[in-house]
Amino acid sequence: MRKKEVLVPTAGSQNVVDVPIYFDPNIFIVCREHAGRPIARTDLTEYLNISIA
Secondary structure, three states: OOEEEEEEEEOOEEEEEEEEOOOOHHHHHHHHHHOOOOOOOOOOHHHHHHHHO
């Protein structure tokens, strides 16, 4: 899941909060390719479900 850092002002300071943006099944493929373990690009549903779990 991708996240975006958002600055939230609180009582004289600012805190960083990670806000989830959306699920991206291609992130799993990119991560696997970067690790040198490419996977088939046919059906991403199973890989996305494993990644979410």
